Amino acid sequence: MDDDEGRRRHYGQFYGLDDETRATGRRTGLVVGNCQAESLRLALGDELDLVRMPPVHEIVASDLPHLQRWLERSHVLITQPVRDDYHGLPIGSRQLAAALPAGARVVRIPVIRFAGLYPVHAIVRPPSDPSLTPPLVAYHDLRVLAEAAGLAAPAAVTPDAVRAIANESIDQLRRREQAHATVVVSDLFARPRFDQMRTLNHPGNAIWSALAERVGDALALSDPVPPLTRELLTSVHAPREAVVVETWGLEDAPTTDWIVEGDAVPAAHVRQEHLAWYARHPDAVTAGLERHAAALAALGVR
Template sequence: MIDEAADGARRRHYGSFYGLTPAPESLAIVMGNCQAESLRITLEGDDLATVRIPAVHELTSDDLPHLERLLPRVSLLVTQPIRDGYHDLPLGGAEMIARLPRGARHAIVPTIRHTALYPAHVIVRDHSRPLADPPIVVYHDLRELARAAGTPVRVDTEAIRAIAARSSDELRRRESLHGAIPVSDLVDPPRFDTMRTINHPGNPVFSALAVRVRESVGLAPVAADPGRPLLDSVHAPRDLEVIETWGLDDAPTDHWVVDGEVIPRDTVLSAHREWYREHPETVSFAVRRHAETLRMMQS
């Protein structure tokens, strides 16, 4: 059943996309996951009007006419690597670029994920079947998953450095594979102001990436100041071992911050333990999927 109030609020939030408010004659859109909107905000300027659109995983077939209505006005498309036929819709990066009007520019940016500061955290996804997320936060702690599987592990300096190096290598590999504007240097060396979770970059990353995107398409190399923290809804705990490994001055924390609410780590772990007992198939899948990282934690 459709929540009409929520649907109405969503449409107002994306007013120009849904035609509720006028759209510029020449505009830029950014397609991707939750990172896309933060990048759009920092790209905006006197020389570049942008339109907010839903994250790609939220788009449905009902949204396609609205996207088609905007496309003739798009002068710049910025997209993360999105596979053709995503969710059985023509939303792939190559598909979108092919439909741009003549003279429109485009840029590819990587999906930013880095584990240097949160080496035990993973998001468990299986493209072959839907998997539910655990309660409170979507981030699994591999230490807890391993414990649930009967093979406890630990995180020490050697593991932290090895996991970070592997994460950097993977980010650089994906940058090269997709011809994306590089960001790997922006999260190295690790700092908490650059990554709030494994996939929620902070303002310094978005600002620097916006400058690079604009420069790549011939615009002034500047970034808009949003006047607030971007992608700020979730902050992960900060482990002492991580702080000591990277020589950071930050104090350790033993809580999550979710939509402004401080939630003790133990509260999250307790909820996840109960959830794992109810979803043993996810535990088995996660342990297999992240076997290499778990091996690093055992050495």
């Protein structure tokens, strides 16, 4: 089976491969966004027939007829903010909403990022190719980024730095919620816990259950959102720093390894691979220093 055929089977309902077996009589809808969208779709349960579809950054021109077909028959659109003509295609949030039938409901959800549990981690897009990510894990350790730039980082992260980065992260999330009139989740991080986030942008079940409940309220669903029976978005777990445990008064034990698809990947190995990658992609270092200047300053990088 080639990759394209495997993709079509994975999203079989979206591509019309199993309409007959999936006909349910329930209200139909789409959840549009990045990898977080699929987790929310699963968390919402079965009252709606929410179609599994490719994440928005993977949609290509040949997908548009299938997307249009589902939009025309959808009662519900749940969407993260997506700019008009994203990737040169008419798949922005406003464009998708405009294609819905009269009376369809639209609920906007934020892109969830919270750095207060992983204050040294960041996402960086190299200007030369924004699709590039470093090996092993797609997250950048700001201390390693600083090392690649020849800057000095303090020997230890302080609780003050953790709090400063957490506060700025929550402020950014609030601004995104307000700018796009989304369901609110920023208040959930008033007391951070590791069950809320597996990485800085991979929420855990505690967040999915709360967000699903709030989306269900916004849609006036008649049934309570069911409890989750499995862990969602769990392919990558970031190390849990001792200073984070101390700062938030958590009972969790600190960890030093990344967990990727169930396997432990030592942070020291990630550091070595990332330093080599930075040497090949110096524009990623420059972009990271600029984008995350505030967090680097909070960490005491000079």
